Amino acid sequence: MDSAVPIVEMTGISISFPGVKALDGVDFRMFPGEVHSLMGENGAGKSTLIKALTGVYPIDAGSILLAGQPLLVTGPADSQRAGISTVYQEVNLLTNLSVAENILLGREPRRFGGIHWKEMRERAAAILHRLHLDIDPGSLLGSHSLAVQQLVAIARALDVNAKVLILDEPTSSLDVDEVAELFRVITALKREGVAILFVSHFLDQVYEIADRLTVLRNGSLVGEYRTKEILRIELVHKMIGKDIAVLTDLDTKTRNAVAETTTTIPYLAAVGLGRKGSIDPLDFAIAEGEVVGLAGLLGSGRTELARILSGIDKPDTGELKIEGRTQRLRTARMALKRRIAYSSEDRKREGIIEDLTVRDNIVLALQADRGWFRRIPRRRQDELAASYISALGIRPANPEALVRNLSGGNQQKVLLARWLAIAPRLLILDEPTRGIDVGAKAEIQRLVSNLAEEGMSVVYISAELEEVLRLSHRIVVMRDRKKVADLENDDVTVGQVMTLIASGADE
Amino acid sequence: MNTPQDPKNALASPLASRTGSLVHAAVRSRLVWPAVALIALLVTNVVKSPNFLSIRIQDGHLFGSLIDILRNGAPIVLVALGMTLVIATRGIDLSVGAVVAISGAFALSIIGGSDNPNSMGVVLGAVAASLVFALVLGAWNGLLIAVFGIQPIIATLILMTAGRGIAMLITEGQILTVSSAPYKVIGGGYWFALPASIIIAAALFALVAILTRKTALGMLIESVGINPEASRLAGVSSRVIIFMVYTFSAVCAAIAGLMISSNITAADANSAGLWIEMDAILAVVLGGTSLAGGRYSLTGTLIGAFVIQTLTTTVYSIGIAPEITLVFKALVVIAVVLLQAPRTRAGFARLRSRKGPSVPSAPREKAIVR
Amino acid sequence: MKKILGLALTGALLVSMVGCAAGGGDESGGGGDDELIVGFSQVGAESGWRTANTKDIQGAFEEAGIELKFSDAQGKQENQIKAIRSYIQQQVDVIAFSPVVESGWDTVLNEAKDAGIPVVLTDRAVDSEDDTLYESFLGSDFIIEGERAGAWVLEEFADADVVNVVELQGTTGAAPANDRAQGFRDAIAGEDKFEIIASQTGDFTRAGGKQVMEAFLKSNPDIDLVYAHNDDMGLGAIEAIEAAGLVPGTDIKIVTVDAVKDGMQALADGKINFIVECSPLLGAQLVDIVTTLHDGGSVEKRIVTEETTFTQEQAIEALPDRQY
Known part of the structure; x- marks a missing residue:
């Protein structure tokens, strides 16, 4: 031809x-x-x-x-x-x-x-x-x-x-x-x-x-x-452009981490948390250093739960405890103050500030937390940007490039950097790998497991069940605004989760 | 292929590692045409009267057309300064003209009603009272917009309509003429041989430039203007920011109002600051800040404001017939706006960067602007 | 806005009331024959002059015991037309108004004519070809004002060889601006020594007058006389002249029109040299016209306001009693 x-x-x-x-x-x-x-x-x-x-x-x-x-x-x-x-x-x-x-x-x-x-x-x-x-x-x-x-x-x-x-x-x-x-x-x-x-x-x-x-x-x-x-x-x-071994390496590493997880007092625990028209009252808990996967179809309540946990939407019922103390998170700002960060699935509308630079986007949440008056010194901003650009492999590696000119995967990494910059105790990632390619996906997954090892709690939401299973210590399955299962991830298969999502047979 | 004056290609060069300063160059390049317009207007004046640019010392202070432009432009600069920050947050403030009228009327009514209009204490008190009044008016705008979520154009329209009425109530429909030497200084007096109004405007401009750069205010304002929702989720207190810019805009307008009334030693509730909101918006737009919010340029606004003021002065000094004054002004503004339109700039960029069109070309602004 | 709404509501209410009255066969109208009711629509409250005008008219009618329905058009013709229509519906006995603009009045004036309500124009004219649409136009003759200013200039500069005049015009296109420019030019036309070297609009405002004068002073070194179409612009020009290190009234002579209090003060202080009065005090004359019309009498089509001119001495004398 x-x-x-x-x-x-x-x-x-x-x-x-x-x-x-x-x-x-x-x-x-x-x-x-x-x-x-x-x-x-x-x-x-x-x-x-x-x-x-x-x-x-x-x-x-x-x-x-x-x-x-x-x-x-x-x-x-x-x-x-x-x-x-x-x-x-x-x-x-x-x-x-x-x-x-x-x-x-x-x-x-x-x-x-x-x-x-x-x-x-x-x-x-x-x-x-x-x-x-x-x-x-x-x-x-x-x-x-x-x-x-x-x-x-x-x-x-x-x-x-x-x-x-x-x-x-x-x-x-x-x-x-x-x-x-x-x-x-x-x-x-x-x-x-x-x-x-x-x-x-x-x-x-x-x-x-x-x-x-x-x-x-x-x-x-x-x-x-x-x-x-x-x-x-x-x-x-x-x-x-790099060795394919990193992909397989990740797989074994995370699986190992599962075994080490111990059940201590949860970092965050919610009892009867619900919001009308959004999710039915449910219990949810996550321990320090734990990765909890949220599985479910679009509209099952997985994003809705994440938004309530991160203060964006207010719950009508229930109680939220962080490290044993009752907290009311009425705004995203309050949640961020408690070091709870939510990375939205809607990167364009709820994530990036496209006309600002990579550096501005990375320091945004940290700066917002400090308030408008106490600007992060420029040198510190440059350090932050440079370290995240190299740690996450953001391309182009130019802190002054406008985020709008970056590809979707790199925009996602910039967002991750923004949340990581505030050193979150709980990081909620909603579809962090959607629409991005294999390499970036692997990098983000590896990052998540590393962060968890360092003690960060991570709620991981993804439509790709394989991904959820590979990363999570525990899996919460949502269906029709209800929590239908809460499984320890030992030898859970995609088929099992799929069945739960489809019918909720276990409960 | 790449010529140095083509900002797009210069930026794209792999050698451009220090892109920070080059991005600034690109922003500034939007200011090329307003700056050219400003220079062209000045040149026109010099051709008409060769000593237009001359400045002499008169009674111990500087005197000349340029000084007039700076002094008469000061109120527009101030109002446009506040307007720039408002527009950067995707807003607009139509009430500035009314605030100009109110602040002048309020200050002069206090001074006029006092026993000793020439007392410095009375004048300072009146100025302070006016600024506080403006703070309240700006806070009102901010409240409607940031807290109640009313669209800025509607929210500020309320004060725009009611404001002149308030000013008329204060002056009882008269032009309040009050002669007060200390008050006269603000708009008509001199410090260090320079008109006080220029110094006041320059100081406020510098203050805002420093404040937005040395604090995170500038970045947060742009962030809110570009994507309010994403900013909120990142923990930015958009309400506080929006509230602040409207309050600040009103204070700027109030200072402009004090200047205007001081300049003529009278408060004219009807004509003080009439249409100044339009001049200010025009100055901001000429300066390259988009009405869609986001990135803004204070320097651009400054140039824009002086283009407008120089245009007015030019009309007077080169003797354009009153009947065609507005048409003349409109033509100059259209020319500048067209020349700095993304499409036109892209056209110029192509002309400069390509000898012959070897490849098809499409509107460049899609890549750069949207 | 509220005011307009109020008027509209009143109008609507009255329509229904009139409807009832008509049903009862009473054709004489709501106003009654003995009780005189006048509807007056003012341009707005755009200047001290206008406020004085309003106060004088309201005062004169109150004194004469005639009911005056007053409305403020806030500078908008549509408001004024609404107000006049509402007066027609209320069947007032006489309608008086100061038109916001010159044109576009035929329809509403015809409605008044059909309703048999006489109309009196005050202060400003309309450009209708059909002069039966109104009974009388009471107001200043702006051309005469310009001529009076010109006449004083001729006398003042009788011995001069060359006189460089700059003119601060009123709002471009406004009748007083056009006519004051015309009258002045007519008056000085005979003498070649007068040259109007610059003419620009200052929008009848002090700030405008000051800015224009500043520019004039820079581009024209030898100005002998400023002719300002109103006192406010003249007052602005004074500030510009003083800032240029010159003495207003001496180095540069100033003649203005209006004779409001601030202008008279400047005249008394010698900063203005001569003021042609344009009196806002139309109240008494308007009351006369209205009563004559109501009693079935006829009035002159054009009645010029009783006005004078002021020199410095006259200003000092008149100043203590000046109300506006």
Whole structure:
């Protein structure tokens, strides 16, 4: 297939943002009828490369050829007209409009100055048929599952006769069957000769669907490979650029730590803690140096419990004791004063201050605790920032870079640094590894187990059960706003927890 | 490829390890056009009357057009100073004009009602009373916004509307003329050969610059302005910060009000500080601080305020017909605002950094600003 | 705002009351024939002059025992139109008002005409082509004021060779600003020695007058005379002149219009040289007009306020009794 002419050929692409060299002389090509996966840790430059191709970012150096011609686009609309369509992670569709309207939004067939509804439905139906998607074009988009919405987004992308289709993390919110459905569609499009760029954090999926891989690391090209010619372990190695042994090492280490845990008086204990419409009254306790995993589906009450423990939401009932003394945490500020830190799952809205520097973001909670008048001396700020940047491996290692210019994984590390800077006794981490890559994930997990060894209590919330099981000494399972189980983590299996989440059979 | 004057590329250079100062350079680069406008206005004046920039000693104090600009600009600088911090928290304070009117009226009514308007004690008492009154008014704004969560534009509109009424009540609808030598100093007098109002404004400006930099106030204000929710979760007392900026804004406006009334030795409840809120907001925006809150630039505000004042003085001194004065002012403001718009700046950056468009180019502001 | 709301509510209430009265077949109106009721809509309370004007009118009507319904338009035409409509609904006997602006009055004035209520304009005119819409316009003639200022200047500078004049204009576009500029220019037109070297608006305020004068003093070294469209701007100019190390009234002569108390004080102190009066005391004349109209008599279409001019001596004499 290498003899074929590439449809997209990007050569020597460089892009810089203030304080960050996002891409440095990267080459990338795509062939018709091929699925190409862009691989790399967060911050490797995947999104930037895609945005360069779709005209969102102008490039500082290099050239982009589309079907042999220089690509001259000044924005996503332009690139779409040139035949490059993109479906983003978050579906940017209007759930209150019909499927047909969503597919043809902005390109509605017109007649007599009005919209030609009949033709619109027919055209939409034809595209849906092409995707073997059996839904009524007139139905409301919002009435369909997220997976179907995702496919509608693809249908919308295809309506413009896309030669190149970019799928950015399309599977992150889909279940197994839905992924299969999506892959069936991708395979069909591949046969039609569409070049598909597939970005995903799930290695299994990449190995299932991709023909070719391009690996980026820190804005530079590592290499381009045929999927069948590269082993997974090699790929991960190339992506994170360090020895894969750290990953396995972590596993044994934490498991060992479990055995050492002793049941002393809990650091924090809650009795009958509840909040109307949020969680039903429950008991919760965590000992010093203990990692408690909170498992449960979205909306099961896991985040809600975390918000109450960290003073953000006020409980209606129950009592909270910290080291045996009754405390009332009415605000996040009060909880922070008691050295309880909560790292929100919503990194963008409730986490980073994107227009401030890495340094400002790291010292923020510590500074807020000291009050506005007693500024942390600049030298101390620099020390703090530098030590966390190196300890957590924040990239770029520039304390004065704006956090908005960092990748998701690095933003997450900055947030961790912010909470660690106040030396918390209890650290509540809500989905700290969501949307970040293997390497960063491993680093954060290792950090958590180290912190616990040093005596910090950690509440760990994650949708990934394997992760929860690997890290936690104890697992609290939530379902329908209730605590359904509280298990010591010795030989608990994913299957057991899954059953609890699904049915709560034990209680 | 990279030219030194292109801040974006300069920053991106891998050699730029000390990016801190360079980030500042980028911030300052937003001030290029307002600064150019300021210089252009001054040059226009010099062309019209060559001795425009000359400053001579008159009765032991400095005298000249530049001094006039600084002195008459002082109230705008003060009001804009408070406004900058308010806007940085994503807020706006429409009530400053009313506070200007109230403080002048209040101080002069106290001085006028006293037995000895020329007594320093009376004047200091009146000034203190005015500032305390303003503190209360600012606290009222702060209370509505920080505690009751009313939108700043609505909350301050209340005082904007009611404030002039309060000032009219104080002056009983008259222009209060009170001749008091010590009071006259604030807006019309001289210290060390310089107009006192310039020294007062400069001192307050320096105080704010130092206070926001040497304490964590500046960072916390920006933090609250950029992401209030995340700031709250990080333990920042946003309420305290917001309350403080509105109170401070009112105090700044009050000092401006004292200056304006002192300058004409009269309190004019109707026209004192009329539209000054708009001038102040304009000064802040010209200075490169976004109305969406977040990062702010005090230096920018200072330049913005003087652009506005110099524009007014220019209109008078180059003899623009009164009928077209407003149009002239609008044209200058539009020119500056357009030139410093992200899109325009990106265009200039491209012109400078690229000899020929070898690659497609898209709006740069997406990468830098949003 | 409350005031407007109150008015609107009163209006609404009265509409229903009038409705009832009409149903009863009584066409004579709510006001009754013997009891005279006048509705007056003031521009606002934007200056000392205006406040004096309001007080004088209220006082004169109280003294004459005539009921006066007073409303303050706060500088907004829409408020004024609302007030006039409410007066029409209340069926007052005469409506008087000082228009906020010159144009846009035809509709509401026609409504008054249809309702048979005579309208008197005070202080400011309207630009309606149909002059049957109002009975009379009582107020100063701003052109004459300008001419009087000009006449004094001609006399004062009779022996001079060249006279450099700077003008501090009122709010751009306002009738007094336009007319005072016009009258003054007409008066000095015959003599070439007068040159208006700079003219700029000071918005009728002291701060405006001071800032403009400061700039004038820097860009024009040889100013002989300041003509200010009102006392306040003149007072501002005095401060600017003093700051420049010159003596107002001596080095630079000043002539202004209005004759409010602060201006008269400056005139008495010799800092202003001459003031043309623009009297806010319209009350007595307005009462006369209203009673004449009510008794079925007719009045002149244009009645000029009784006004004078003041020199320093006259100012010293008049000052103790000056109320505004």
